[in-house]
Amino acid sequence: MPLLELAGITKDYRLGKTFVHALRGLDLTIEQGEIVALMGPSGSGKSTLMHILGALDTPTSGTAAFDGQSLQQLSENQLVTLRGRKVGFVFQTFNLVPTLSAQKNVELPMIFLGVPKRKRAARAKELLTKVGLADRIRHKPNELSGGERQRVAIARALANNPEIILADEPTGNLDTETGGTILELLRRLSVDDGRTVVLVTHDPEAVRIAGRVIRLRDGRTVEETANA
Amino acid sequence: MLRDFLVLAGSSILHRKIRSWLTVIGVFIGITAVVALISVGLGLERTITDEVAKVFGVDTFVLAPRGSFGAARTSEGSNQYALDLEWLRTLDGVLTAAAVRQRTAFVQGQPGPEGRLAQGFLPVMGLSPELITSFSSFVGSLEVEPGGRLFQEADSVVAVLGREVATRLRVDVGQTIVIAGDADKPELTFTVVGILATADDGRPQQGFTSGMPASATTIYIPYDTMESLWGAAQDVLVTLVRTAPGRDVDEVANRAQAELRARGSRVTAITYSDISSAIGTVTSTVSAFLAGIAGISLLVGGVGVMNTMFTSVLERTKEIGIMKAVGAKNSHILSIFVIESGMMGLVGGIVGTLLGLGLSAVASAIIGRMFDVRIAVVASPVLITATLGGSFLLGAVAGLWPARRASKLPVVDALRYE
Known part of the structure; x- marks a missing residue:
């Protein structure tokens, strides 16, 4: 059974006075453990697709299933719990909470799932060590470099041991070398831990780690290539 | 969480x-x-x-005219009431009691230089001597001018005068005044034993707390002597009652009020807890x-x-x-x-x-x-x-x-x- 299965997905939303047809009948299947790169010009619906994959948003029509579970049948709170347990997000702009230390940022998803304090702290330290920030756990985001922030974000995405990591332009705000480190981290999540990774990216380097590249245009899949 | x-x-x-x-x-x-x-x-x-x-003590209550205190305050009715003080003193739980009654009476003093007698209708107040001996906190520090004294329990036809009234009646300590009572009672001649001192600033002493006329214009005589002039008390202003040690003041006060009312006294018992x-x-x-x-x-x-x-x-x-x-x-x-x-x-x-x-x-x-x-x-x-x-x-x-x-x-x- 595929991890994610989308069929005939459309998504319309209002932006000011105009209706945007962001997705127009998109089909997509993602298997457990693969790395998928989503590419396409801006306005092609990449971000909207990411939101639907991550259960942040629901499609206007079509069916979306996560682990065989139809997303349309879940209540808002059930969607939140699904997100909390099974999905980890990595954003282009890192999206750390500026008032909290690296450790607290990593603990955040566990707080909302009610993980006990001691267990949480241990897990956060373990993950920060794993991304190479053992000496940065008490630092606030503004005391960290871009690459370090993105590593905190990856550690946070892993907090609840999710099945899938959704990364929206994870290297977009980083220089090539730092971006390379981040991509290597993401690749290992798939290779070592068997996690599914979906990347939205323009970065040719990022495409290199993907097993599959899906190109979008005008809200539809236009090309799908398997990487060697 | x-x-x-x-x-x-x-x-x-x-x-x-x-x-x-x-x-x-x-x-x-x-x-x-x-x-x-x-x-x-x-x-x-x-x-x-x-x-x-401090004034009241927790063992004392006041009998005031009915309707003069609290929510039941009314403008109706007299501010004086009938009272059998001797009976009240025998009520269970009562240690001692003192009362004040007041009349306006025709009083004669001493003759002036041209031989005319100083006389007039003046307020006369009957005080239980216990007021001074047992309830001194209510009376405050009443001071008499040098050479005089306040009356005591054994005194009968003696009077203490306010300064103003003493001057008007032209009397001094040791001299006498005559007070006329009811028509069927004899006039009595009182010996003046003391004159109340005025305070340093010339104002009369406050004396009593509860609605008494200023003391400088009043003639004070023993409570029991009032009876010889006007008979049983129908004109009491206020009564102070001290309860026996260990008794519940509110209980005794309520019982006193009920029984006095049954006997025709229009009174309200006010305890410390009522006031506070x-x-x-x-x-x-x-x-x-x-x-x-x-x-x-x-x-x-x-x-x-x-x-x-x-x-x-x-x-x-x-x-x-x-x-x-x-x-x-x-x-x-x-x-x-x-x-x-x-x-x-x-x-x-x-x-x-x-x-x-x-x-x-x-x-x-x-x-x-x-x-x-x-x-x-x-x-x-x-x-x-x-x-x-x-x-x-x-x-x-x-x-x-x-x-x-x-x-x-x-x-x-x-x-x-x-």
Whole structure:
């Protein structure tokens, strides 16, 4: 059974006075453990697709299933719990909470799932060590470099041991070398831990780690290539 | 989870220190005003009741004319009543009793230089000697001019005069006055044993607390002697009753009132607890009124909290989106924001309570110096607890609306917010 299965997905939303047809009948299947790169010009619906994959948003029509579970049948709170347990997000702009230390940022998803304090702290330290920030756990985001922030974000995405990591332009705000480190981290999540990774990216380097590249245009899949 | 939310809320408050403090200032000004006013009110109440207790003692009650005290106060009826003092003294639970009766009588003094007798209708008051011996706290320090004295229990046809009336009747200590009673009773000749001294500032001494005419114009004679002139007492102004040790004053007072009423005395028994609750009603009404006015500033403080929270929600739209993306439910976001505003309220409450208590101590000292009394400083635990609880609630309620708005933000829009 595929991890994610989308069929005939459309998504319309209002932006000011105009209706945007962001997705127009998109089909997509993602298997457990693969790395998928989503590419396409801006306005092609990449971000909207990411939101639907991550259960942040629901499609206007079509069916979306996560682990065989139809997303349309879940209540808002059930969607939140699904997100909390099974999905980890990595954003282009890192999206750390500026008032909290690296450790607290990593603990955040566990707080909302009610993980006990001691267990949480241990897990956060373990993950920060794993991304190479053992000496940065008490630092606030503004005391960290871009690459370090993105590593905190990856550690946070892993907090609840999710099945899938959704990364929206994870290297977009980083220089090539730092971006390379981040991509290597993401690749290992798939290779070592068997996690599914979906990347939205323009970065040719990022495409290199993907097993599959899906190109979008005008809200539809236009090309799908398997990487060697 | 609550503890974690406290930490999250706290870190957000500390992150914008200046704004948080300004908001807290808005709250604590109001709290300070309310706490200070209520504390001063409580202090005044305590002071007054303490003073009353000093005069009254907890074992004494007063028989006043019916309808002259408390809620049943009426303008109808005489302010004098009939009383059988001897019978009252034998009532179970009564240790001793003293009464005051008053008449206006035709009084003759001494002749003037041209031989005309000084005479006139003057107030005559019959006092039980026990007033002076057993109830001295009510009478205060009555002082007579040198050479005179107050009358004692063995005295019968003696009188003590106010200064003014002594001058009018042209009498001095050792001389006599004649008082005429009812038509069927004989006139009596009283020996003046003392003349009440006037206070240093020329005003008559206050003497008695409860509605007596100024003492300088009154003739005082023993209570029992009044009977020889006017018969059984129909004209009592006030009676003081001391209960036997260990007896329940309110019980004895209620029984005395009921039995006296059955015997035709139109009296109301007033105990210490009646008076202190009456004082309590007055002072708490006044302090509630003042605190209500001060409460307006609390409202302003609350609006300040609300304003800050709205700004905070707007500023942290993206953060709310992040928290929702990593698994925060709407209820979590609501709790975090309500706790945050509640904490600002609480901090305002703590600072305000401390300042308010300090302010009330200073105010009490100033009032005390102005009126030359010691005002008790009251730090009521109930007031403090209620204030702290109330200030948290104020903050939380003010934050509820912004917090609801935060919790309802759609996650995708919030994440997209720049």
